[in-house]
Amino acid sequence: MELEGTQILHATPQAVWQALFDRAILEQAIPGCESLEQKSETEFAAVVRLKVGPVSARFQGEVTLTELEPFSACTLSGKGSGGIAGFAKGTARITLVAEGDVTVLSYRAEAAVGGKLAALGNRLIKATAQKLAGEFFAAFGALLPEEAGGDTGPEDAGEKRRETGGCGAVSRAGGPQIAGNGRTS
Amino acid sequence: MTMAPDTTAFIGQPHRRQNALRHLAGRGRFTTDLVLPRMVHAAFVRSPVARGQILAVDVEQASQAPGVICVLTAADLNPLCMPWVGTLDHFARMASPPQNILAETHVVWAGQPVVMVIASSRAQAEDACELVVVEIEDQEPVVDGAAALALGADTASPGLASNLCYETVLETADVDAAFAKAACVVDGEFSFGRHTAVTLEPRAVVADFDPSTGQLTVHQGTQTPYQFQDVYARHFGLNEGQVRVIAADVGGSFGMKLHVYHEEMATVAASKLLGRPVRFVADRLESFLSDIHARDHKVRARMAVDANGIITAMEVDDLTQIGAFSAYPRTSAAEGNQVIRLMGGPYRMQDYRGRLSVVFQNKVQTSQYRAVGHPIACAVTEVLVDGVAEALGQDPLDLRVRNVVPDDAYPHTSATGYQFEKLSHQACLARLRQMMGYETLRAEQALLRKTGIYRGIGIAPFIEITNPGAAFYGVGGARISAQDGAIVKLTPSGDVQCMISVTEQGQGTETIIAQIVGEQLGVSPERVKVITGDTDTTPVGGATWACRGAGIGGETALRAGRKLRDQILAIAAAVLQSEVVDLRLADASVIDAHTGAVRLSLAEIGRIATYRPDTLPSGTDNSLTAAQHYAPSGFPFAFTNGVQASHVEVDVETGLVKLLKHWVVEDCGRIINPLLVDEQIRGGVVQGLGAALFEECLYDEEGQLTNGSLAEYLVPMACEMPDIVIGHVETPTLDTILGAKGVGEAGTAAAGAAAMNAVNDALLPFKARLMQTPMTPARILAALGHV
Numbered sequence: 012m013e014l015e016g017t018q019i020l021h022a023t024p025q026a027v028w029q030a031l032f033d034r035a036i037l038e039q040a041i042p043g044c045e046s047l048e049q050k051s052e053t054e055f056a057a058v059v060r061l062k063v064g065p066v067s068a069r070f071q072g073e074v075t076l077t078e079l080e081p082f083s084a085c086t087l088s089g090k091g092s093g094g095i096a097g098f099a100k101g102t103a104r105i106t107l108v109a110e111g112d113v114t115v116l117s118y119r120a121e122a123a124v125g126g127k128l129a130a131l132g133n134r135l136i137k138a139t140a141q142k143l144a145g146e147f148f149a150a151f152g153a154l155l156p157e158e159a160g161g162d163t164g165p166e167d168a169g170e171k172r173r174e175t176g177g178c179g180a181v182s183r184a185g186g187p188q189i190a191g192n193g194r195t196s
Numbered sequence: 197m198t199m200a201p202d203t204t205a206f207i208g209q210p211h212r213r214q215n216a217l218r219h220l221a222g223r224g225r226f227t228t229d230l231v232l233p234r235m236v237h238a239a240f241v242r243s244p245v246a247r248g249q250i251l252a253v254d255v256e257q258a259s260q261a262p263g264v265i266c267v268l269t270a271a272d273l274n275p276l277c278m279p280w281v282g283t284l285d286h287f288a289r290m291a292s293p294p295q296n297i298l299a300e301t302h303v304v305w306a307g308q309p310v311v312m313v314i315a316s317s318r319a320q321a322e323d324a325c326e327l328v329v330v331e332i333e334d335q336e337p338v339v340d341g342a343a344a345l346a347l348g349a350d351t352a353s354p355g356l357a358s359n360l361c362y363e364t365v366l367e368t369a370d371v372d373a374a375f376a377k378a379a380c381v382v383d384g385e386f387s388f389g390r391h392t393a394v395t396l397e398p399r400a401v402v403a404d405f406d407p408s409t410g411q412l413t414v415h416q417g418t419q420t421p422y423q424f425q426d427v428y429a430r431h432f433g434l435n436e437g438q439v440r441v442i443a444a445d446v447g448g449s450f451g452m453k454l455h456v457y458h459e460e461m462a463t464v465a466a467s468k469l470l471g472r473p474v475r476f477v478a479d480r481l482e483s484f485l486s487d488i489h490a491r492d493h494k495v496r497a498r499m500a501v502d503a504n505g506i507i508t509a510m511e512v513d514d515l516t517q518i519g520a521f522s523a524y525p526r527t528s529a530a531e532g533n534q535v536i537r538l539m540g541g542p543y544r545m546q547d548y549r550g551r552l553s554v555v556f557q558n559k560v561q562t563s564q565y566r567a568v569g570h571p572i573a574c575a576v577t578e579v580l581v582d583g584v585a586e587a588l589g590q591d592p593l594d595l596r597v598r599n600v601v602p603d604d605a606y607p608h609t610s611a612t613g614y615q616f617e618k619l620s621h622q623a624c625l626a627r628l629r630q631m632m633g634y635e636t637l638r639a640e641q642a643l644l645r646k647t648g649i650y651r652g653i654g655i656a657p658f659i660e661i662t663n664p665g666a667a668f669y670g671v672g673g674a675r676i677s678a679q680d681g682a683i684v685k686l687t688p689s690g691d692v693q694c695m696i697s698v699t700e701q702g703q704g705t706e707t708i709i710a711q712i713v714g715e716q717l718g719v720s721p722e723r724v725k726v727i728t729g730d731t732d733t734t735p736v737g738g739a740t741w742a743c744r745g746a747g748i749g750g751e752t753a754l755r756a757g758r759k760l761r762d763q764i765l766a767i768a769a770a771v772l773q774s775e776v777v778d779l780r781l782a783d784a785s786v787i788d789a790h791t792g793a794v795r796l797s798l799a800e801i802g803r804i805a806t807y808r809p810d811t812l813p814s815g816t817d818n819s820l821t822a823a824q825h826y827a828p829s830g831f832p833f834a835f836t837n838g839v840q841a842s843h844v845e846v847d848v849e850t851g852l853v854k855l856l857k858h859w860v861v862e863d864c865g866r867i868i869n870p871l872l873v874d875e876q877i878r879g880g881v882v883q884g885l886g887a888a889l890f891e892e893c894l895y896d897e898e899g900q901l902t903n904g905s906l907a908e909y910l911v912p913m914a915c916e917m918p919d920i921v922i923g924h925v926e927t928p929t930l931d932t933i934l935g936a937k938g939v940g941e942a943g944t945a946a947a948g949a950a951a952m953n954a955v956n957d958a959l960l961p962f963k964a965r966l967m968q969t970p971m972t973p974a975r976i977l978a979a980l981g982h983v
Contacts, residue, residue, distance in 0.1 A: 064905075068326065095325045097244040123898060125306060126244025130485055130904030 012133060014103075014120040014140055018148040022155040024082045024107040024114045030155055031085070031105070032076070040151040042143050045069070053077065059091070063139045064131050068096030083107050097126020116148070206711040206721050207934075210871035213704040214722070215445075225444040227400035227417045228477050235402065235473040236265050238463055239321035241311035241328045242485065243303035246337035246558040246899025247352065250301055250310065250330065258313060258327040263320030265470065267328065268312040270298040273465045278431045280456060282522030284672030287529050290362040290554075292522035293353040297462045303332060304353045304520035305560050306900050307485035309458050314466055314474060337558035337899035341494065341517035344555050352520045352556040359556040361522055362529040366536055367549040368611055374509035374547040378500035382583035386495040387968040388572055391891035392487050393565060394911055397447020398478040399487065401460045403467035413440045414464060419449040419699050420739045425731045426675045427456055427525065428464055443729035446701040450566040450883070452487050453701075454741055456524040459486065484904035489893050490565035491969075492517045493535060493572050499580040500547075505588050507599050509547035509611075510540045512576065516562070517555050523563035525674045529554045531562070534569030534661070537612045540577050541659035542621050542837065543599045548611035558899045566883055567944035568742070570660060575949040578656040579967060582953045586960070592953070593634055593655055596839075597625050600657060614659075617830075619837040620925045621657055624861040627923050628655075628839050632859045637843065645961060651856070652960070654842040654953025658946035662864075662938025663747035663834035663929070665827065679827035680749050681735025682756035684713055686764060686820040688806040690784060690799030692717055692724045694756070697737020698749030699729045703879075703940060704872040705745045709753045711868060712934065716757030717764070718781030719798065735823060743938020746868055747834055748826065751932040756824035763819055767805055768796055770816045830931035838862035838925075838942055840881070842950035843918070846958040848980060851973030853889060853955055855918040862942050866928040866935035873939050878920045880943020886912040888948035892970050910970075 020027050030036045037055070038047040045058040053076040060069050072091025079085045083106060090100040101122030108115045124136055218224065255267040279294040299310045311328050315321035338344045338352040344359035351359055375381060402415040412434055418424055421441040429436040446453065459476050467474040478486065493516045500509040514535050518528035529552075536550030581599070585592040600621035601608050608616045628634075634653075641651045666678035682696040694713045700706045706728060710721035717724075727733060737752070738744060761781055768786040769776045772795055780789040786796040804811060805818040812818060828834070843856040860877050867873050890910035894903045903909045928935025948969060955976070956965050964979040977983045 092244075094327070094329065095241050095322075123896075123900075125246075125898060125900050126242070127481065129244075129306070129896070129898075129900035129902055130481055132903045132905055132908035134908060135905075 012122050012124070012137060014122060014137070014144065016118055016141070016144060018116045018152065020114045020116055020152050020155060021112070022114055024109050026156055027107055027114050027116060028082045030151065036151065036154045040147050040154055042146045053079070057091070061143070063128060064135045066096045066127050066131060068093035070099065093128065095127065097124060097128040099124045099128065118144070206715040207866070207868050209711065209869065211707055211711055211721055211869055212871065214707045214710060215700070219445070226397050226447055227402060227415045227444065228397055228447070230402050230415050232402060232404060232473040235475055236314050236316060236470070237318040237321050238466060238474055238476040239313050239315070239318060239325050240309040240459060240462070241313070241325045241330060243299060243306055243308045243310055243332065245303060245332055245334040246306045246339070248303050248332040248334040250299060250303065250332055252329070252331040253311060254329040255311060258324040261320070261324035261327055263316040264324045265314040265316065267324065268298070268314065268466060268469070270296070270300040272469070273297045273312065273462055274300060276432060276465045276468060277461055278433070280431060280524040282524040282527050284527050284669065284674055286672040287362050287364070287527065287533070290522070290527070290529060291356065292361055293355055295458070295521055295524065297458055297465055302354050305558050307560060309462065312462050312466060314470065339557055339559065339895060339897060339899045341515050341555040341557055344557055345553065352558050356556065361518060361554040361556055363551070363553045364533070365549070365551045366612060368547045371509050371511065371547040371549045375500045375511065378508060379503040380501050380584065380587050381498055382580050382587055383496070383498035384576070384579055384583065384967050386493070386497065386576055386579070388491045388493045388495070388575070389892040389969055390489040390492045390562065391887050392484060392489045392893055393448070393450045393452035394483070394909070395448030395450065395452060398480065398483045399453060399457065399459070400477040401463045402473055402475045403464040404473040405467040405471060407471040409438070410434065411438045411440070412464065412468070413442065415442045415444070416460065417446045417449070418443050418453045419446065419701055419741055420454040421699065421729055421731050422697065422736050422739060423454065423525070423676055431461070432464060432468060440730070440732045443699055446699070449701040451564045451568065451741060455488050455526065455563050457486065480906060481904050484893065484909065485901060486560060488523060488561055488563040488565065489519070489559070490562060491572065491887065492562050493532070495535070495572065495576050497539070497576045497580060499584060501584050501588070505584070505590055505595055505598065507540065507543050507545045507581070507584070510545060510577070510580070511549045512536055512539050513551045514572070515553045515555060517557045517559070519559045519561035520556055521561060523561045525676060526564055526669060528561055528563045530564055530668070531569045535572045537614060538569055538573035538659065539612060541573065541610055541614065542601065542657040544601050545611050550612065559895060566880065567941035570658065570941060570945035571884060571887060571948045574656055574658045574946045575952055575969070578949040578953055579956070582956065593625065593629060596655060596657055597622065600625065614833070614835065615831055616659070616835050617929055617931065618927050619659065619835060620863045620927045621837055621839070623925045624837065624839045624863060625657065627861045627925060628841055628859060631861065631921060631923050632841055649845065650848055650958040650961065651843065651845045652954040652956065652958030654844070654950040654955070654957055655839065656841070656946040656949035656953060657839040658837065658942070658949070660743065660836045660938065660942050660945050661833045662743035662836055663828050664742045664744060665829070665832055667832045668742060677736060677738040679825050680737030680752040681823065681825040682752045683735055683821060683823045684753070684756045684760045685822070686717070686760065686798060686802050688802040690797060690802045692719050693727065694724060694753060695727045695734040696749060696753055697734050697739055698745045699740045701740065703745070703876060704869065705740060705749065708746055708750060708868045708872060712750050712753045713757040716754060716761050717798070719784050723784070735825065743940045745938070745940070746936045747865070747929070747932065747934070747938050748828055750868060750936050751934045752824060752826040754934050755826055756822055759824050760820070760822035763817065763822055764798070764801055767801055767812065767816060767818065770813050771804060772796060828931065834865065834929045834931060834937040836862070836864045836937045836939065836942060838946070840946040840950040842947070842954040844951065844954040844958055846955055846976065848959070848962065851976035851980070853971065853976070855885065855916065855951070858918045858920045858947065858950070859923070860920065860943065861923040861925060862939065863925040863927050864939035864942065865926065865937035867924060867926060868936055870924070874922050876939050877922055877943040880941060880945070881920050881947040882912050882917055884944040884947025885917065885951055887969055888951040889970050
């Protein structure tokens with residue numbers, strides 16, 4: 012299963028890059044995140060509670076950042092186990108490009124699910140994955156420090172944006188892709 | 197001598213299903229509805245990966261969860277059960293790994309049960325399942341059958357020498373010569389997707405072991421209670437007489453509910469362990485994951501014809517992928533075995549070579565499902581026949597008329613070794629031509645093509661195996677009854693009850709048994725109560741599968757009815773000081789065979805024999821109960837035949853197929869109940885069309901089922917189905933008094949083949965041809981070169 016999308020973030024690539032490694036921001040941005048532990052500079056352990064269709068599960072997973080090209084690209088790979096619900100694993104290549112005063116973040120992910128989650132069907136999984144990605148980037152964008160800087164903490168920034176109804180991210184995620192024989196790849 | 201007019205002919209009448217009213221009133225007695233005192237509920241933790249090694253199982257937290265009675269692993273349950281192996285002796289050198297209840301060291305398909313949780317409610321059991329931690333090191337699964345056969349390929353299960361479960365070759369001496377001198381050879385590569393039964397009521401079992409008596413009672417939605425009585429007794433070390441299997445109402449079965457599953461065995465084992473009733477009912481997701489799947493065949497085939505357009509030979513190579521092990525006790529090789537033997541069945545074809553390879557892979561098991569092997573053999577044969585017609589520029593219906601075994605050429609033995617007593621292909625084809633208005637449809641098709649409307653007509657003659665004797669399983673060492681039994685009794689008030697081993701899953705078995713017994717005893721079917729599905733109250737028998745309910749069960753009922761009739765007449769003769777030959781039964785009475793005058797009511801016979809046997813002449817046997825068993829003899833199977841036709845319109849821009857109409861002409865021998873025969877055919881056709889156009893269990897390359905819900909898996913819906921017009925030719929079998937053959941699988945046998953030929957006929961102007969099911973819009977567009 013492939014997922015891809017583009018987000019416009021109102022911050023510099025440097026600020027986005029730093030936020031991608033910021034445990035506190037990630038913990039708030041990841042939908043359903045119960046805990047996020049930074050085990051090293053590039054390794055995180057997460058517990059995430061998710062509901063996919065009729066299946067809800069607590070995923071325990073690990074995320075590693077590799078192939079780092081500071082301020083422009085990195086690869087996230089992870090694997091999570093949801094017990095009876097099954098598992099999910101995948102990698103995502105993230106690239107950051109500055110365009111004027113915004114940063115365009117693009118991601119291209121290759122994901123596989125197993126167990127009950129897989130049996131639910133790709134359409135549901137993919138729709139959920141796209142929704143979660145949208146939620147993540149919306150929250151992530153909102154948590155980014157404003158380029159005007161100041162010492163506003165991420166939480167405050169988030170509050171502020173929510174108050175003003177602003178949305179830090181605009182989703183342009185691609186729709187599901189159907190391969191030739193009716194199977195979703 | 198003049199005979200009284202027969203007012204009690206019930207065989208052949210369109211009686212409605214007797215249990216339909218009860219179901220309509222919400223009075224069904226399904227295993228799913230059953231509640232027993234102290235009953236607890238089971239849920240399973242299943243492997244999320246298709247192949248892997250179990251490193252650790254932690255049930256600590258789950259054991260503490262609310263409502264949990266116990267959490268059971270392989271170490272708890274497997275020692276209670278003797279492992280089972282899905283092989284049969286007559287499949288030479290067949291191999292399959294032994295199975296036990298829960299996975300011990302390895303998992304071999306995604307969905308395999310690893311841990312069983314027993315709780316006070318299913319919801320609590322499911323919640324506790326979430327707390328079980330199973331650590332599995334996943335391994336690359338074996339998913340593709342051809343790759344699985346490569347030298348050095350990983351095996352789907354540990355302990356297997358290779359992924360080959362079984363292989364066989366069937367050939368005539370002159371097959372190569374026939375191809376060498378053929379005027380024309382057509383070939384094809386076919387792929388038949390996996391699909392599954394999707395019964396309205398999922399698999400359901402309530403096992404109730406009483407430690408104080410050693411009695412095990414299993415309420416189970418199955419079509420074969422006696423087979424499960426035997427399985428549970430042998431595998432759990434119980435006395436057979438103390439194992440009772442009750443199959444009350446069953447919400448659809450279609451072959452899917454006669455296989456041994458891990459969950460049912462686990463439920464019995466847990467009840468034995470706990471000494472209380474344990475219930476397992478599969479949810480829909482579990483059904484998709486763990487019910488047997490059907491088909492999954494890849495077939496390469498070619499057909500030779502001579503200069504006159506007569507089919508001379510076929511050569512077929514069937515590779516069937518069956519999952520990680522062969523199903524028990526009927527195996528997963530039986531379908532492939534039938535595929536290669538049914539090829540070319542309706543035709544005079546002299547020579548044949550069929551090769552079968554049955555291959556393991558890390559998916560759920562495939563096994564017998566309605567019309568075992570028939571849809572594959574029929575589609576391959578009939579698509580090739582249409583190919584021949586196209587190559588020779590002949591009309592497909594005319595070509596078939598010239599090639600079928602003539603109606604006066606029986607008995608006949610096929611190139612694959614099947615023996616046919618008497619079939620009626622020519623009569624059926626003639627009837628079909630007239631019923632569908634073939635020439636008019638062809639003219640309309642040609643006219644519409646000019647306006648850009650692409651319609652197709654597909655024809656598919658078929659044969660169907662029914663009334664099997666011991667040849668199917670018994671000879672291979674399986675303890676599956678090849679005979680059936682019935683007990684018929686007259687109550688003291690003159691009503692009739694029949695306890696019989698064939699079973700009812702909604703098709704109306706009980707109704708036809710009532711008609712048959714009623715006719716023998718001169719009692720209307722409404723006054724005949726038929727009791728099925730309980731190993732404690734009915735005689736032992738094979739029950740309902742392979743279209744044996746009417747042909748074998750019906751003959752058993754007929755003979756039991758006649759036995760009781762003779763007993764009644766003997767008592768009546770004694771009472772009336774008359775001769776048996778001068779008496780008959782009709783209108784619930786003993787009548788004068790010559791004048792029809794009523795001599796004595798059955799109620800009076802019942803009264804005298806029960807309450808005043810002292811008034812009978814000395815030595816009169818007052819028995820009003822008769823038991824009779826019957827095993828088919830004569831031909832190994834009672835083959836039926838028929839022909840189906842499909843009329844479709846294909847939208848060549850979207851790939852959507854509209855089913856316009858479907859015709860079936862069927863010869864199932866003597867028709868016991870025309871209403872129910874037609875219902876069987878219609879239901880069968882819909883199932884065949886489902887597989888041809890909609891239904892497929894999809895897996896990804898990791899061996900994960902990816903459409904395990906009714907949101908993703910397409911079943912045929914009423915709005916998509918065409919009108920199904922049915923005609924009959926009746927050629928009774930002379931092997932039985934009744935003369936009935938089976939009909940339950942006929943619809944499924946050829947519907948898909950007819951639809952495939954119809955779609956390809958519609959696509960003929962584009963030189964596009966599909967040989968893969970289901971024929972989805974995407975595949976049709978791909979065949980058209982649009983995607």
